[in-house]
Amino acid sequence: MSSPAGKTILASKIAKQYTDELISITSKLSKKPRLVGFLANQDPSAKMYAEWTGKTSRSLGFEYELVEVEKENLEEEIYKANANDDINGIIVYFPVYNNRQDQYLQQCVSIEKDVEGLNFTYISNMYHNIRFLDDDLKQKKSILPCTPLAIVKILEYLGVYNNLLSYGNKLYGKTVTIVNRSEIVGRPLAALLANDGATVYSVDINDIQKFERGDGLHLKHHRVIDNIKESLQDVAAKSDVIITGVPSPLYKFPTEFIKDGAICINFASEKNFNEDDVKQRASLYVPMIGKVTIAMLLRNLLRLMANNNKLEEN
Ligand code: NAD
Known part of the structure; x- marks a missing residue:
């Protein structure tokens, strides 16, 4: 077989521009943005992914906390995180029940903290090609699924x-x-x-x-x-x-x-x-x-903070 004409392009190379951008923003903030991940399943690959999210987030100037909870307590824990002003973004590692209840749990995450962009409003805006939350002023971009x-x-x-x-x-x-x-x-x-x-x-x-x-x-x-x-x-x-x-x-x-x-x-x-x-x-x-996905998740977190007037510089 002759040597191929095509090239492999690694995600790390593509992500670099975005990770540099994230560091340059977080380094100017008065307080590190805080992301909380909820893990309610026993899947070792979900745990690995969660730990990797944590490592990457910290290296880019974010705080990350992984909370392991029982399935039955997950909804209540999400509501507590929604109400906690120190938490800027929430990610839930799915599957939890692996049925329609997972969609319900996803919608329990506050629209102001949904870094994955899976809230009904965001998804509906995306399907209807509506790019802003405030269609009149066009200051608040809608969040896209990461x-x-x-x-x-x-x-x-x-x-x-x-x-x-x-x-x-x-x-x-x-x-x-x-x-x-x-x-x-x-x-x-x-x-x-x-x-x-x-x-x-x-x-x-x-x-x-x-x-x-x-x-x-x-x-x-x-x-x-x-x-x-x-x-x-x-x-x-x-x-x-x-x-x-x-x-x-x-x-x-x-x-x-x-x-x-x-x-x-x-x-x-x-x-x-x-x-x-x-x-x-x-x-x-x-x-x-x-x-690249994780860079987008953290970019969404900063966008959520901007939309909610929480991006305070030093
Ligand atoms: P899913 O099981 O919900 O969906 C799988 C899809 O593949 C379905 O539409 C199914 O019909 C289709 N499919 C399965 N077998 C097929 C076949 N033989 N021919 C054509 N279509 C087929 O899974 P998901 O949540 O979309 O995740 C898919 C994969 O993507 C998983 O490996 C997951 O780990 C990965 N994933 C990666 C990222 C990332 O950012 N890298 C994010 C989410 C999911």
């Missing part, structure tokens, strides 16, 4: 966003395939990219949907077309970007489906692309995104 936001920032870094086009249309002409339609990442991501002008094929285990703003982007926000008859191979052949998030070590996106020169990004914990040959097709390959 993993989809991380992928947007990665696409900006990789040059997929066309800066010659106006804000909100910068993905015009781009086609993206996303293999994952979870409520936390895949579906919001498809909506965000389509709202920015892309044609997005959203693939899950059952079917393929198309998210788009219509011919010439005449729609203000995206529409969803169900039951696309094309196959994964058909939509991949048109795609400038392929994003995967399948939570299985057995899943591999077929390299032969990737268009020559496409950009491939994986956000699953497992490697969804075949590393032996993905760069034979892909121009740029991002194998993991966690470091």
Whole structure:
């Protein structure tokens, strides 16, 4: 096999600009912003992720406290944290019950402290392409869910966003395939990219949907077309970007489906692309995104503080 034309781009390199920005802001604050993480499951990988969040947060000038609680006490603990003025942001490590109760618990987090951007108002604003909480003054930006936001920032870094086009249309002409339609990442991501002008094929285990703003982007926000008859191979052949998030070590996106020169990004914990040959097709390959996600989580925390007039400088 000849040496590949494509390049691997690491999340740490992409995150650097944002982590530098975070340090420069936190170093000027009179008090360190405080993030609290609630862990109510026994999953060792959730605990590892939580500890890693703590380490990264502290290294960037934030205070981080991990609170381990029993499931039954979680709701009460969230309410206490909502009412505690010393706490600026709250993150809950899911799954807790692994059913609809988890969505309820997520909504218990105060909108003023929801660093993950999963409050109903934020999600609804995102789906409707409403970018500010105060639509009249446009001073308070709505919070975007941190993993989809991380992928947007990665696409900006990789040059997929066309800066010659106006804000909100910068993905015009781009086609993206996303293999994952979870409520936390895949579906919001498809909506965000389509709202920015892309044609997005959203693939899950059952079917393929198309998210788009219509011919010439005449729609203000995206529409969803169900039951696309094309196959994964058909939509991949048109795609400038392929994003995967399948939570299985057995899943591999077929390299032969990737268009020559496409950009491939994986956000699953497992490697969804075949590393032996993905760069034979892909121009740029991002194998993991966690470091950018955490930078976005902390960026959201500062934005929440700004929205609530709590960013006091020395
Ligand atoms: P999920 O289980 O809620 O969703 C998985 C999605 O993949 C579903 O839409 C499902 O239909 C689809 N899927 C599964 N098998 C498929 C197949 N063979 N073909 C097509 N689609 C298939 O999971 P999630 O919460 O979205 O997390 C997915 C992965 O992303 C996990 O590995 C998780 O750890 C990771 N994750 C990473 C970050 C990050 O910032 N790095 C953040 C959140 C989640």
